[in-house]
Amino acid sequence: MDAAVAGSSGLTFTKGHGTGNDFILVLDPDGLAPTDGPFVAALCDRHRGIGADGYIRAVRSSSLPEGRALLQTEPAAEWFMDYRNGDGSVSEMCGNGVRVFAHFLLQMSVAHLPEGGELAIGTRAGVKRVARSGDGYAVDMGPWEFIVPDAAVSRGMDSLVAVGGLDVDRPGLSISMGNPHTVVALAEYEELGRTDLNRAPVVDPVPPLGTNVELVVPSDPLVGDDGVGRLTMRVHERGVGETQSCGTGACAAAAATRFWAGPTAPAQWLVTVPGGVVGVTFFDGPEGREHVQLSGPAVLVAHGTLLNGS
Numbered sequence: 001m002d003a004a005v006a007g008s009s010g011l012t013f014t015k016g017h018g019t020g021n022d023f024i025l026v027l028d029p030d031g032l033a034p035t036d037g038p039f040v041a042a043l044c045d046r047h048r049g050i051g052a053d054g055y056i057r058a059v060r061s062s063s064l065p066e067g068r069a070l071l072q073t074e075p076a077a078e079w080f081m082d083y084r085n086g087d088g089s090v091s092e093m094c095g096n097g098v099r100v101f102a103h104f105l106l107q108m109s110v111a112h113l114p115e116g117g118e119l120a121i122g123t124r125a126g127v128k129r130v131a132r133s134g135d136g137y138a139v140d141m142g143p144w145e146f147i148v149p150d151a152a153v154s155r156g157m158d159s160l161v162a163v164g165g166l167d168v169d170r171p172g173l174s175i176s177m178g179n180p181h182t183v184v185a186l187a188e189y190e191e192l193g194r195t196d197l198n199r200a201p202v203v204d205p206v207p208p209l210g211t212n213v214e215l216v217v218p219s220d221p222l223v224g225d226d227g228v229g230r231l232t233m234r235v236h237e238r239g240v241g242e243t244q245s246c247g248t249g250a251c252a253a254a255a256a257t258r259f260w261a262g263p264t265a266p267a268q269w270l271v272t273v274p275g276g277v278v279g280v281t282f283f284d285g286p287e288g289r290e291h292v293q294l295s296g297p298a299v300l301v302a303h304g305t306l307l308n309g310s
């Protein structure tokens with residue numbers, strides 16, 4: 001174990017994933033577990049640490065300033081998903097993470113989700129509501145929005161994106177799911193396969209807080225006989241690199257593809273990622289804005305304890 005985590009000897013953790021997007025979770029009701037960048041990066045290191053795309057503390061909302069602010073209007077959001085990327089940077093939201101987080105709370109018996117009910121979870125992107133669905137969970141991710149609305153609506157793009165392995169820069173459309181995404185459409189699976197996502201794509205102009213980049217190939221035909229839209233996606237995540245899956249990214253990818261496809265595009269989508277398939281459904285939210293629902297599996301793999309590195 002790296003020296004950066006040595007002082008955390010005895011910290012218990014759980015390893016889990018959602019469609020291969022993997023996380024180290026710590027039950028930390030009082031918000032005392034470490035969060036400093038070197039610690040998180042060392043813990044998430046795949047060779048010298050536990051290895052993961054992200055580190056998630058389950059903290060009681062009342063123990064964090066961001067959580068206390070949410071409790072004012074959402075008293076049911078008892079638990080806060082305190083998310084960090086594998087490099088130690090903070091992110092506002094993680095779609096796969098919130099499913100795994102809910103599953104973790106239930107397995108640790110610190111939360112209850114009755115059949116047909118919802119679990120409210122605090123995040124830096126507001127409260128997300130999680131319900132059971134199929135063999136996993138469905139999350140109301142809240143509304144999506146364009147990051148540069150005028151450019152998006154008039155031209156369907158707001159940036160040019162240089163992607164390793166592709167000789168010409170491609171148009172990008174930037175969408176916020178609470179965290180930032182830039183979606184790039186490719187014409188063929190062959191192009192998707194030859195892109196090099198070990199290098200971070202260069203987005204110009206990049207959204208103010210950086211961005212996650214999704215490369216998508218819409219299916220042909222886009223919509224199947226079942227009325228469901230389909231697309232295939234690879235992602236380079238801010239603060240991580242290429243990952244097997246990104247839930248907020250799948251929502252952004254479906255939102256962009258649906259926008260490009262026009263008013264007849266369906267509300268229901270299946271997004272294939274290297275780590276599996278997630279479902280994305282658009283619906284009218286209670287406040288009159290369009291919301292996105294993300295569905296998919298959540299798996300816990302192991303519980304463990306950090307040693308002192310000696």
Ligand SMILES: N[C@@H](CCC[C@H](N)C(=O)O)C(=O)O
Nearest residue numbers: 091094095096179246247248
């Ligand atoms: N994999 C996540 C997103 C994690 C955060 C992202 N890297 C960011 O910095 O915004 C997901 O499933 O949404």
